[in-house]
Amino acid sequence: LAHALQKIAFDVVIGPSSFDNVSKRKSPSGRKKKRGRRVGTSMLESLDQANTASSSSASKENVLNSSVKKTRPKNRRDTFDLSKKRGLTSAAKRIDLNILIDESLGDANPDYVTPKAGSTEVNIDAIVSEISRTLDDEPKTGPKHHGKDDVNDCTEEDSAVKNNLQNLTSVAIEVKMRHLFPDKMSQVYKYPCVSARIFAAMSIVYADQANFAPILPFILSLVNAEFVSLTNKEENEVCFINKKVCFSGFDYSSTTTAVGDVVGQGGGDLQPSIEALEAVLQQALKLARPIHYLDVAIQCLQCMASSGETNEACAKTMVGYFPSARFEKAIKHYMCELKDVKRFLLSQNNPQASNDHIGVRYRLNDFIGRSVRYDLRELLNTIPESVVDFDVDECDERWGRAVDDRSISSILNFSLEMIHELMTFHPKQFEYGVKNMPDFFVRKAFTDLVQSTSRDDLKNMDKSTYESLVMDITEARSFLFGARACKFVLDLLNCPGVEEHINAAGGWASVEAVASTFYKLNLHEGFAENQHFVQLKQVRDLVFMLEDVDARFEQTVENCEYCIRRLRRKFNFKTNSSFIHNLKVHLAGEKGEYFPVVVTQSIE
Secondary structure (H helix, E strand, O other): OHHHHHHHHHHHHHOHHHHHHHHOOEOOOOOEOOOOOOOOOOHHHHHHHHHOHHHOOOOHHHHHHOOOOOOOOOOOOOOHHHHHHHHHHHHHHHOOOOOOOOHHHHHHOOOOOOOOOOOOOOOHHHHHHHHHHHOOOOOOOOOOOOOOOOOOOOOHHHHHHHHHHHOOOHHHHHHHHHHHOHHHHHHHHHOOOHHHHHHHHHHHHOOOHHHOHHHHHHHHHHHHHHHHHHEOOOOOOEOOEOOOOEOOOOOOOOOOOOOOOOOOOOOOOOHHHHHHHHHHHHHHHOOOOHHHHHHHHHHHHHHHHOOHHHHHHHHHOOOOOOOOHHHHHHHHHHHHHHHHHHHHHHHHHOOOOOOOOOOHHHHHHHHHHHHHHHHHHHHHOOOOOOOOOEEOOOOOHHHHHHHHOOOHHHHHHHHHHHHHHHHHHOHHHHOOOOOOOOOOOOOHHHHHHHHOOOHHHHHOOOHHHHHHHHHHHHHHHHHHHHHHHHHHHHHHHHOHHHHHHHHHOOOOHHHHHHHHHHHHOOOOOOOOOOHHHHHHHOHHHHHHHHHHHHHHHHHHHHHHHHHHHHHHHHOOOOOOOHHHHHHHHHHHHHHHOOOOEEOOOOOO
16 A cells, blocks of 8 residues: 555656646536636735735745745645545545645655655655555554553464464354353354354463363353343343344343333333343352453453454354444453453452442443332332322422322332432431431521521621531531431331232332342442432331431431521521522522321221
8 A cells, every 4th residue: 555655646746647637537428627716825825925025026046945935826735734634536636736835844844745847856755654644544563542442452472362363263163152052052043142152262262271161150141141131031032133223132232121010111020130140240259260360351352352353253153144343342342341340359359449330230230220110110109099198288399290190109219319318428327226316507607697686797697607507508408308208218118008008019029139139249339320229128127227217316307497497587588698598599498308298098
């Protein structure tokens, strides 16, 4: 390619006759296509117009050597740099051999060329380099910067893996699959299972087979997880596969669920998928030298991802249409999966290790959240009004709509979030038998304010007093929101009608099983979206805890509500003070932080 580009550049400079037909090309209709007249001026021409007056007395030699030319053809092109954005083809069609570029600019930048009558020295290498950049040719040597999804090239230490990749065939992959997965071959050929083929190829190209045998149970769990994602629970058939759109099993996006009993509520049972992904992490925990074996596997996948032969060989083993490009994506996906599993193992003993919920953990977290929400809808949204009803007069409008729609599960879900948030900020208050409660509205600013009888003192409030009151109100509102959530959940779960309805529907077993998985694998730690569901790992224990804290919270809740009412009365006047206005808005927000009140607790 470099030789061809060099020849083209040479012809551009030395042999202008080869481009005679470029400007005289004919249109498809047979008529000559006239070159359009350029209307705008280039940057160099603008400089020419600005400096023509000052250089009018210069000699011809000075004009040729100056940075400005008095006369130029109207169809002139400044540099090759302007043409490179249009591509090589466009540049070849539009180049003009009467380019006039002064030598001073050429010396400053060798990429500027002056093919004027062949008398000026031309930098051919600069032209070739410029055209190469136009074609986005990257140098074969030197450092290469990779994006977050790119795969680093194999190192020299992986020469054995690279040699094995060159001899990789589809027949060898099929033989290895029969050896590694003898009892799953019917599923391997029935479904578009890419993991079995990728890991069979990985086993073949491993530099040291002793490093593959220990991770085989872990590999089998990944293959099984893909099978679960590809199969439909009810029909046991392959899920949606299309030539244009493919929901893949290797990233678990093809997982489907049945529609629930509640009208209009999708979701379905995700327990099989949750168990399959849980098995992946459990098998990783059983590895004797997990970091070493995972590092070797990751490096092998890096080599496979940079080898096109691997994708082609794996694609030939598929039944039906399956492009090889999807195998490249799948290999990179499993490489990221193994890196995430490695981070998961490091986080068990090293609190400082990265604990981002991506890969297997991210999908498992998502499945757990979807499954818990589905089960809550099935249990709570089917409760008839004759069993339980709610008073929504003092609560926010959204909860009134939720009650009208019988979306009780959404209220419980939000209540658990508030309880979890309160437990995060006041963990000791949820320990059994603790009697010391947090104090609110004890700062001097609040004490002085409630004792003051002059509105002028309030209007002239300083910034420090304002900030102190804001902190008092914020802390009290946060505590009240969580305490009210505790009372709502306790009243709902202790309602006799609700308890009887849930037991008739199968009880909390399905919810507790999924939430227990969430807790055992520490997926609730950090900033997981569904971390509050860990409270449902034992619903009976949750009720006991709420009964204990609700009795202890009662007096503190009354004190906070009383202080907020006193502040409202103090600020119940019109004023232009921005501080008082903000405080009044802050206090008004507390009115919307009530939950519905359970008013019906028996079955007719």
